[in-house]
Amino acid sequence: MGILVKNLNKKFGDFTAVDDVSFEVEQGKLVALLGPSGSGKSTILRIIAGLEEPDSGAVYLTGEDATALPTQRRNVGFVFQHYALFKHMTVAKNIAFGLEVQKRPQNEIKNRVEELLDLVQLKGYENHYPSQLSGGQRQRVALARALAPKPKVLLLDEPFGALDAKVRQNLAGWLRQLHREVQVTSIFVTHDQEEAIEISDRIVVLNRGRVEQIGRPEEIYDKPLTKFVASFIGHANVIEAIVQDGKVLAGKDRIELPVSHALSESGEAVVLVRPEDIVIAKDASASELSASIVGIRYRGDVYELTLQMSEVTLHAVEEKLRYQQQNWGIGDRVQLHFNKFKFFYAEEGHDAIRERLHSLGYIE
Amino acid sequence: MGGDALLKISVFSYVGLLVILPIMVVSFQALGTGWGQIWADVMQPSAWFSLKLTFICAMAMALINAVTGLAMAWVLVRYDFWGKSVVNSLIDLPFALPTNVTGLMLVVLYGPVSMLGKYLKIHGIEIIYAQPGIVLALLFVTFPFVVRSVQPVLMELDKDIEEAAATLGASRFRTFRKVVLPHLMPSILTGVALAFSRALGEFGSVVVVAGNIPMKTQVAPVFIYGEIESYNPRGALAVSLVLLICSLVTLILLNLLQRWGRERGT
Numbered sequence A: 001m002g003i004l005v006k007n008l009n010k011k012f013g014d015f016t017a018v019d020d021v022s023f024e025v026e027q028g029k030l031v032a033l034l035g036p037s038g039s040g041k042s043t044i045l046r047i048i049a050g051l052e053e054p055d056s057g058a059v060y061l062t063g064e065d066a067t068a069l070p071t072q073r074r075n076v077g078f079v080f081q082h083y084a085l086f087k088h089m090t091v092a093k094n095i096a097f098g099l100e101v102q103k104r105p106q107n108e109i110k111n112r113v114e115e116l117l118d119l120v121q122l123k124g125y126e127n128h129y130p131s132q133l134s135g136g137q138r139q140r141v142a143l144a145r146a147l148a149p150k151p152k153v154l155l156l157d158e159p160f161g162a163l164d165a166k167v168r169q170n171l172a173g174w175l176r177q178l179h180r181e182v183q184v185t186s187i188f189v190t191h192d193q194e195e196a197i198e199i200s201d202r203i204v205v206l207n208r209g210r211v212e213q214i215g216r217p218e219e220i221y222d223k224p225l226t227k228f229v230a231s232f233i234g235h236a237n238v239i240e241a242i243v244q245d246g247k248v249l250a251g252k253d254r255i256e257l258p259v260s261h262a263l264s265e266s267g268e269a270v271v272l273v274r275p276e277d278i279v280i281a282k283d284a285s286a287s288e289l290s291a292s293i294v295g296i297r298y299r300g301d302v303y304e305l306t307l308q309m310s311e312v313t314l315h316a317v318e319e320k321l322r323y324q325q326q327n328w329g330i331g332d333r334v335q336l337h338f339n340k341f342k343f344f345y346a347e348e349g350h351d352a353i354r355e356r357l358h359s360l361g362y363i364e
Numbered sequence B: 001m002g003g004d005a006l007l008k009i010s011v012f013s014y015v016g017l018l019v020i021l022p023i024m025v026v027s028f029q030a031l032g033t034g035w036g037q038i039w040a041d042v043m044q045p046s047a048w049f050s051l052k053l054t055f056i057c058a059m060a061m062a063l064i065n066a067v068t069g070l071a072m073a074w075v076l077v078r079y080d081f082w083g084k085s086v087v088n089s090l091i092d093l094p095f096a097l098p099t100n101v102t103g104l105m106l107v108v109l110y111g112p113v114s115m116l117g118k119y120l121k122i123h124g125i126e127i128i129y130a131q132p133g134i135v136l137a138l139l140f141v142t143f144p145f146v147v148r149s150v151q152p153v154l155m156e157l158d159k160d161i162e163e164a165a166a167t168l169g170a171s172r173f174r175t176f177r178k179v180v181l182p183h184l185m186p187s188i189l190t191g192v193a194l195a196f197s198r199a200l201g202e203f204g205s206v207v208v209v210a211g212n213i214p215m216k217t218q219v220a221p222v223f224i225y226g227e228i229e230s231y232n233p234r235g236a237l238a239v240s241l242v243l244l245i246c247s248l249v250t251l252i253l254l255n256l257l258q259r260w261g262r263e264r265g266t
Helices: A041-049 A091-101 A106-119 A135-147 A165-182 A193-199 A217-222 A227-232 A320-326 A350-359 B002-032 B035-043 B045-078 B084-090 B099-110 B115-122 B131-156 B159-167 B172-200 B204-210 B220-229 B233-263
Strands: A003-012 A015-025 A030-034 A056-061 A076-079 A153-157 A185-190 A202-207 A210-215 A237-244 A247-250 A267-273 A278-281 A289-298 A302-309 A312-319 A333-338 A342-345
Touching: A003 A041, A015 A041, A015 A056, A015 A202, A015 A210, A030 A041, A030 A193, A041 A056, A041 A076, A041 A153, A041 A185, A076 A135, A076 B159, A091 A106, A091 A135, A106 A135, A106 A165, A135 A153, A135 A165, A135 B159, A165 A193, A185 A193, A193 A217, A202 A217, A202 A227, A210 A217, A210 A227, A227 A267, A227 A342, A237 A312, A247 A267, A278 A302, A278 A312, A302 A320, A302 A333, A312 A320, B002 B035, B002 B233, B035 B045, B035 B233, B045 B084, B045 B131, B045 B172, B045 B220, B045 B233, B099 B115, B099 B131, B099 B204, B131 B172, B131 B204, B159 B172, B172 B233, B204 B220, B220 B233
Parallel strands: A030 A185, A030 A202, A076 A153, A153 A185
Antiparallel strands: A003 A015, A003 A056, A202 A210, A237 A247, A237 A267, A267 A342, A278 A333, A289 A302, A289 A333, A302 A312
């Protein structure tokens, strides 16, 4: 067993940062802690490293209870968002720091530093200072420094958060590859769901200090268990609706949505549909929903269409080829069909959901 | 373009007249007497003693200030406590006070007629009209230098480098010595150098606290004053030249230090 976190709780004043969080990371796996800011993901990581003390709960590292151990004795590698390199030391000295603390023999340190420079592809940079390196290079030095003492686990706190989009993508792919080589049990924290889906073996989705769902990226994306996960992972259209007489009615005009559920309860509800699950057709004879195209954006690989269905706005994507065949234009009337959707009762009411999605940046 | 040139010329002439000219005049006056004469004047016992005393006291002050200034800056940046902003603004008080007022305060506190002074005297400790008084006065008037040069650097120092050191197994002491201190070193040395050169020339507080006893408590600036008063400008010039050179050397070292700090990106 790599890492086990049991019933962690942590409050900062009145704010509950971590709320009864438990999860397990198998030996050698790379797991993402994914959530919006304030979801407690960084706090959990810092508790695992011993940089923060939990109010209650336990942390096990490779089977041993580490809850009471100080950071120094946990043998974890930690990578910070802003690199946290020692600026007055050369790259080689930075990487050697942990080994020198352990008082390893000089020639062993030298060999290990060379090994790591090789691993992070920074050979020839050993005598550079951090200020002479690019952001991506700095983060690779930080990673080498963390890996040098052969830690039991590797913890990465938004490791690509301070980098440009392009560098971030390269580095994320590279981290995936590196992890396959090194095979050290790793947790990385991110708010970027694409990053999490791309490089992790499993994802722990967090919201407001609680675990919403744990699973493989495919499970999280295709079978979200909660409406938070459904809306946070990937893009989703959020349609507010009410349930009446077993029918799901959207918006002020009460458009009946083709949501086939056996619905006995009345009340407020939310239907989530991903843009790629909306199929649009010109054929007006189809029985379902009708809308008009009010916006078209070219996104390079796809076209993004903005659709107006009465006062409900929806986003859909069309592949280039199909888009060109259909020759869509603004003002066209189209028929909609939802390939897949998720239905949730809105226990807290629409306003609460809207507020939450707004705070996450999903709606304006 | 014409306006730029005019401004430049005006500024340069101003600095020239205000700063460089007096320095040159003193230097030439002193050098005019010949190197041999200067050497003889500097080596004259009371002159040599005053210079030695000045340097030893300034050194002692610099060492103490490096430690206490760092500790003060650390407490102000790293801890929150009631009255912090008051303490923070009090740091600059020594700069604002007339230095002979500083001297007077120390005399009132530690002098032979004060309670504390009497108590210390019984235990054989003399502060006022003695050398410890000089160091005390210098410590007081230069206190802000180290604190104020370290404080901003410490504030910008991210806590995550200390956390990084901790995750790599380093103890708090090792982290301080190997990670934090090297980051602060340029700013500590800058503060110390400024305090040191200020201490070389300190007159007002020292003359009140230590008096003017040749071969006992007479520091170089006080010696210079005494020589001028007793119509011996030659002795004054020789000692002045030594102080001038020392200040210049300190200044150059300071510049090198700051460049070093910048190059290391700290």
